[in-house]
Amino acid sequence: MTDNTQTRTEPAVSTETGIIVGFRVDDVDHFLGVPYAEPPIGANRFRRPQAPRPWETPRAATRLGHPSVQTNPDYPAWLDPGKESEDCLFLNVWTPNSAAGAKRPVLVWIHGGAYQYGSAGAPIYDGQKLARSQDVVVVSINHRLNAFGYLWFGDIFPELAGHGNLGQRDLIAALGWVRDNISSFGGDSANITLFGESGGGAKIGALLNTEAAAGLFHRVIIQSGSQTCLLERQEATEVAQRFLKVLGVDSVEELQAADVESLKRATQAVENDLGVLAFQPVIDETLMSRQPWSESQPLGAVGLPMMIGMTRDESRGFIPEACKLGRSVADEVRDFFGSASLTDAEIADLIARYRCLTEHSADEELAWELTSDIWMRRSLLHLLDLRQASGGPNPTYVYEFRWRTPAFGSLWALHASELPFVFGNLAYPTAWDGVDTDASRAAADPGEQRYLLRDEMMAAWGAFARSGDPSTDRLSWPQYGKSKSTMIFQTGGSVIVQHPDQDRDSAIRHIRPGW
Known part of the structure; x- marks a missing residue:
């Protein structure tokens, strides 16, 4: 949450729908909870977003807007304190x-949480420090999630065939608002960069595959979110059928009349049955007509400057007790998110390869290495291969984040652990293991190296937003290219490495991307 206890002025900005009044803290103007579409309630539930109605008197923009309806099991750093x-x-x-x-560069944040939960109002995503330090405009977006934003009813209820991918349509509506209004906030509508992590990065990948989003952004940063394959219509229809059966309705009218708690319970039941990616974008042949990263990169990505990367230990926060209670490495790999496409023979082959390639002899270490690579590294390599194979200029900058959070005993660079550094918010509630604190982070870093890393990363994200090149006075960052140049963000000074982990890349490149 933004600290609003300091002396404030009340800046006012005129938008296309009316005047909004925010507040200023430390020379940064805050405009929070700005509506970019009509509320998707009543007759608008499960329908594409509608343009917001104008207002006549100035509207206060001093509180974060509501997060989407959701059941969020995460730790406090990722939880919006507002009412869903x-x-x-x-x-x-x-x-x-x-x-x-x-005409400042504009950075538009799309939050993670798969497509199931999350919010732009989470404490770690406050954009004040990034805006101030990099002299950029930062925008963050809330949109419909889970069943409310990612159910496909078009093959069950024909009248909803033009209303699929609602979460993505919400993002497109928000980006349209940014294009039309951001100049009034000092932003350059011709210089908009999308950045998102995990599900947020995956949503950006889907937007690159969407003709309706063309021209609404000019650069992208995909952080641990290189999803390569979305649901086909038949798969998505089966999810919707199961949802309707659990909910006990069989008409659009009943869907729109159902109470929110019943919809939440049905959402949770389907996720428990089918997994967190039961709700995700669908190739509906209306908004999207092809898989985004199949035989070639999506048209929206061609020639677009892209920064893309991952953390060193993506899976370890999800299975911190790997191979306990008699479970084998094969069990852990088979059951982990992103591994469903692999056969038992492929899993056995990968285990054998990794036993030779890595320094880890313990089964749990091997399980962590494999699940991280199958889930995130393989899909990242797939995107990079398609970028390079397409020919022409495709400016691409790659990173790997290796700072070890004090969570879980300072062993790992966990999924999402780069985010406090990107936003500059190094003081935050517990984020990964339920017990990490600001004090534990300080104790683990007596030399305060984390502040140097924060400054390096914020500057790189700001430089990329300005010019499409993340190089700074402190860091020279070449394109990925034939040498596979990769920026390693780490304690003690970040460095460029040529093709890190080449043997591991070779071991997994032949398998299908994990998600």
Whole structure:
């Protein structure tokens, strides 16, 4: 949450739908909870977003908008303290002294949480420090999630065939708002960079595959979110059929009349049955007509500057007790998110290869290495291979994040552990193991190296937003290219490495991407 206890002024900005009044803290103007579409409730439930109605008197924009309805099991750093609601189509803007005509680069944040939960209002995502330090405009977006935003009813209820992929349509509506209004906040509508992590990065990948999003952004940063395959219509229809059966309805009218708690219970039941990716974008042949990263990169990615990367130990926070209670490495790999496409023979072959390739002799270490690589590294390599194979200029910058959070005993660079550094928010609630604190982070870093890493990463993200090249005065960052140049973000100073982990890459390149 933003600290609003300091002396504030009340900046006002005129948007296409009316004047909004925010507040200023430390020379950064905050405009929170700005509606970019009508509430998707009543007759608008399970239908594409509608343009917001204008207002006549100035509207206060001083509180975060509602997060989407969800059941979020995460730790406090990732939890929006606001009340969840179907009325969730809001965005937030942080800008250094919002002066029209300033033409600052715009960074638009799309939050993670798969497609199931999460919110732009999580404490770690506050955009004030990033906006101030990099002299950029930061925007974050809430949108519909889980069953409310990612159910495909078009082959069950024909009248909803043009209303699929609602979460993605919400993002497109928000980006349209940014294009039309951001100049009033000092932003450059011709210089918009999307950045997102995990499910947020995957949503960006799907937007690259969407003609309706063309021209709404000019660069992308995909952080641990290189999803390669979305649901086909038949798969998505089966999910919707199961949802309707659990809910006990068989008409659009009953869907729109159902109470929110019943919809939440049905959502949870389907996720428990089918997994967290039961709800995700679908190739509906209306908004999207092909898989985004199949034989070639999506048209929206061609020539677009891209920064893409992952953390060193993506899976370890999800299975910290790997291979306990008699479970084998094969069990852990087979059951882990992203491994369902692998046969038992492929899993056995990978285990044998990794026993030779890595320094780990313990089964749990091997399980962590394999699940991280199958889930995230393989899909990242797939995107990079397609970028290079397409020919022409495809400016691509790759990173791996290796700072070890004090969570779980300072052993790992966990999924999402780069985010406090990107946003500059190094003081935050517990995020990974339920017990990590600001004090434990300070104790693990007596030399305060984490602040140097924060400055390096914020500057790189800001440089990329300005020019499409993340190089800074401190860090020279070449394109990925034939040498597979990779920026290693780490304690003690970040460095470029040529083709890190080449043997592991060779071992997994032949298998199908994990998600």
